[in-house]
Amino acid sequence: MFAAVRPTPAETAAALPGDGEIERADVVMDTAFSVPAPPEVVWPWLLQLGKGRAGWYLPTSVERFLPRRHRAVREIHDSWLHLEIGERVPDYGPGDAHLQVELLDPPHHLVYSTPRKKMLGIWSLHLTTEGTGTRVALRLRLGPVRRRRLARTLGGLFDRLTVLGMAAGLRERLAHR
Numbered sequence: 001m002f003a004a005v006r007p008t009p010a011e012t013a014a015a016l017p018g019d020g021e022i023e024r025a026d027v028v029m030d031t032a033f034s035v036p037a038p039p040e041v042v043w044p045w046l047l048q049l050g051k052g053r054a055g056w057y058l059p060t061s062v063e064r065f066l067p068r069r070h071r072a073v074r075e076i077h078d079s080w081l082h083l084e085i086g087e088r089v090p091d092y093g094p095g096d097a098h099l100q101v102e103l104l105d106p107p108h109h110l111v112y113s114t115p116r117k118k119m120l121g122i123w124s125l126h127l128t129t130e131g132t133g134t135r136v137a138l139r140l141r142l143g144p145v146r147r148r149r150l151a152r153t154l155g156g157l158f159d160r161l162t163v164l165g166m167a168a169g170l171r172e173r174l175a176h177r
Contacts, residue, residue, distance in 0.1 A: 005163045007032035011137045017103050018111035018124035019141065025122075026145035027152055029159045032137040033167035037174045039127040042134045043107035045170055046125055048073070048080035050089040050099065056162065057169030074173055083110075099123065119145060136170075138163055 007030040035042055048054035055072030063071045083089070083101050091097040091114060103111035107127055114121040119142055126137040140159060145151045 005031040005033050005160055005167055007137060011135075014137075016124045016126050016137070016139050017105065017109045018122045018139070021102065021111075021113060021122045022120060022141050022143045025141035025143045026148050027140075027142040027155065029140040029142075029152075029156055030137070031160060031163040032135060033163065034130055034133055034135050035167070035171050035174055036133045037177075038132065039107040039129060039134045041174065041177070042127055042136065042170070044076045044081055045173065046110055046127075046136075047083055048077060050080075051092050051097075052090045053077075053080045056092075056166055057173060058165045059168040059172050062165060063169075072169060074176070119143065136167070 011032050012030045045054075045057070049056060054077065055070070057072045058066075083104060085101055085104060087101045088098040089101070089112070091099050093116065097114070097116070099112035099114050101110075102113050102122070103109055109127075110125040112123045114123060122139075122141045124137075124139045124141075126139070128135045128137070142151060142155075
């Protein structure tokens with residue numbers, strides 16, 4: 001199941017924009033998946049992610065169990081496509097959970113920072129052309145992390161599950177565009 005979001009050794013070893021934001025990350029989670037559309041088509045879907053925006057894409061088979069108000073959109077909304085450096089995108093979690101835009105390089109790099117209590121997360125999304133489609137590599141760097149083993153195991157499982165759902169939901173949406 002997780003093979004669908006497993007990065008290649010080259011993707012794991014590659015430096016990505018945002019890597020330098022946390023000098024020595026305690027936890028690094030890499031995931032990657034392929035979608036059947038070029039980066040220019042995938043990019044808008046990633047720009048509109050977030051709570052109170054497009055949501056976090058899940059496939060219909062999963063979303064049918066969610067209340068309608070918690071389902072992600074199935075189309076591009078122009079009003080969510082104009083992110084700027086420093087802009088905050090609401091995220092799920094306690095308190096003022098948010099993602100802050102740190103880097104925009106359309107249609108290849110999108111980097112967010114996300115402060116969580118005393119920890120900082122850097123979430124990098126990197127798109128590359130793969131034949132006629134796109135390879136989406138995601139990297140989450142966290143530091144400082146007090147319980148590293150717990151973050152790697154449970155956090156890693158949660159990260160893979162959410163990316164697996166997002167990958168399936170994004171593929172579904174791209175197939176119906």
